[in-house]
Amino acid sequence: MNTADLGLPVDVPSTALFTDQYEFTMLQAALKAGTAERRSVFEVFTRRLPEGRRYGVVAGTGRVLDAVENFRFDPGVLGFLREARIVDEPTLEWLAGYRFRGSIWGYPEGEVYFPGSPIVRVEGSFAECVLLETVILSILNHDSAIAAAASRMSTAARGRRLIEMGARRTHELSAVAAARAAYVGGFDSTSDLAAGFRYAIPTVGTSAHAFTLLHDSERGAFQAQVDSLGRGTTLLVDTYDVAEAVRTAVDIAGPELGAVRIDSGDLLLVAHRVRQQLDELGAVDTKIVVTSDLDEYAIASLAAAPVDAYGVGTQLVTGSGHPTCSMVYKLVARARSADPSAPLQPVAKKSLGGKMSVGGRKWAARRRDADEVAEAEVVGVGEVPPELAGQQLLVELVKGGEVVAREPLDAARDRHIAARAGLPMSAIQLSRGEPVIPTEYA
């Protein structure tokens, strides 16, 4: 089936057009100049964290691997590039046989990162690597922004359940990636069914105000919902009067009522009142779910409230003030030929306006103190010092064009929890501050 038939927003038959045009024009010029096959190393890194953030979270790696694997040029795509005169015929011929055959190393998904961390390193010919810039950055910049927000929210929630429900606030396919990234960052479930379908993330959802308003009375609506979904359902109690709704809910569902949801008002105050009322009505096991413009600060401020779960939308899928990361994809070294034995020469743009780059093919390790707490992100070129050899951060993701590091999403989620736990305690402060460990250049 053609994706155009699906109402999907693009009908590109591969990931090869998730690309900025300049990657193709550079390719064409390099092919003509005879420099396209020069062995090259590109690295993804960020010069800074979003203002005030203590750490970043790598997310999207699994999606990057899919995108690289499917970066192919079929006749439709080649036809477009020809008709739109993006590139010349020799370049089209070269593209027709394209497959990434190089290697990719990177921080595994869920790992934390800091300014200068070489999050992904792509090696191969200039030609094969330069084409991957945009799609790799799109995925990592988006997914890592969401995962970072999710991670902050999950520390603020202190173990209470977190539901991702932001699909309506972002592009319909961003929403699916956002649910995935939120899960990596510590969320427990999503309202987005496409995310459940595609990534097997647990999904949840019960009803909206529209359901109550559809019926002739709130009682009628609650009765209809309980009749259909059972007493374990979650009833939305703030369409009219909360206290009356809670009374009606317990009257209909009994103390087995699963949960009530509060979506407006002063959540701290209302949650306390509802908890007291539920307890008085004998519904001591009925949970309270709150939703309504939550972010990590609002979640933290509800720590003392009798709340069992948080539903988070807008602020999660927009990265809580930082909807993207500033990751860049830079050529850091290249040889003068395709020969594997030709020496790699470090390269870097001259620093102007703070856009500093460090040339050379890098390694990274996280140095830990005697208590195994991280004390520095160490980045270097050349030999890894023996004392850091066991603490290196980059792992092999693609070898000779083959993906070698697929893993279940839960592995990334577990890794994130562990990586965050290995940072100094101040990492989980929500207040603005510097990166929680410094980056040192060895």
Added chain:
Amino acid sequence: MNTADLGLPVDVPSTALFTDQYEFTMLQAALKAGTAERRSVFEVFTRRLPEGRRYGVVAGTGRVLDAVENFRFDPGVLGFLREARIVDEPTLEWLAGYRFRGSIWGYPEGEVYFPGSPIVRVEGSFAECVLLETVILSILNHDSAIAAAASRMSTAARGRRLIEMGARRTHELSAVAAARAAYVGGFDSTSDLAAGFRYAIPTVGTSAHAFTLLHDSERGAFQAQVDSLGRGTTLLVDTYDVAEAVRTAVDIAGPELGAVRIDSGDLLLVAHRVRQQLDELGAVDTKIVVTSDLDEYAIASLAAAPVDAYGVGTQLVTGSGHPTCSMVYKLVARARSADPSAPLQPVAKKSLGGKMSVGGRKWAARRRDADEVAEAEVVGVGEVPPELAGQQLLVELVKGGEVVAREPLDAARDRHIAARAGLPMSAIQLSRGEPVIPTEYA
């Protein structure tokens, strides 16, 4: 071909899973209660504009029409809903025959909107309408946020060319929708090839610093680019020393050099110096393109600089501080049966915490003064006053399930320019302020 094979982030075979789970549970409960077929009216509106903004821009309407048309349930989707126990068997049977057969009216794409504007109105049975909530909101909230930022940037650019180049800063498919929305908002071209492929938006792009660094010298890189792309190409002149690069560029390409691009440093200062140098070298027709963390304010601040085109990335695709709109999809009226003659009863949630809704099926018109300048957004229920009949804003988009309002993207772009031009002059001030016209409830 299966979208999973394409590395697309989801392999949903329709738009039907771009949906929050609660829409399905509400459907199931309403089917069981016998209320699912009640004739219903849902409206999309926003309670406020992003802080300080003077007007909103409707974008994504064309994508909404595609999404509604392709909202179908094939065996794969039904199988998922069954296995994940999202809904019961009677609901699955109902879904198997689903097609939206109702009507949709809305502000045409490119039109401006204000708080309370009924941007989209969806009418049909509760069951068929409730399912469309998330996908409609995802599209409109995302695309309208980008178009609003684009519109501000396009007024700031005062007719100079604007290039969308933010793909790397957002999800790879958001990027395509963002390029589309930016075009509606007044941009001229995009670097994103998928957007060129899918929407025929003009694409542009030449080279990055990596291309210069790949070569043994800047001269070698420029020569390679000119050899391949011709003298009309755009050379990137800030990899090492700008003045030297400009000299080399004109030396190689001659005065026919198309453009130079500056991507760092103090753009105002550097643009002046480069213009002077180009003129002295006789390259008086060579254009200057600037890129580097531009937003509408930076663009405005370069009004006096000799700049010919702006490339905008991050701030455009993240909505320049407002990456989403706060549009909601609310049941505003419903009958007690499916009978077309059954009276519609206005419904609204009780106001709590500022979440005000106005019940009833609405019309909207833009009242204009004697000079045809907009002076109020008038929203009402019931009969349209005769003096406003000719200034109504909602148009028919879907009739009996059939899309009746497809149009080329340029129509939306032209409409936006005209709609913006019909607002009071203060609409295009970049400074923070109130919505440029009030919303009046008739």
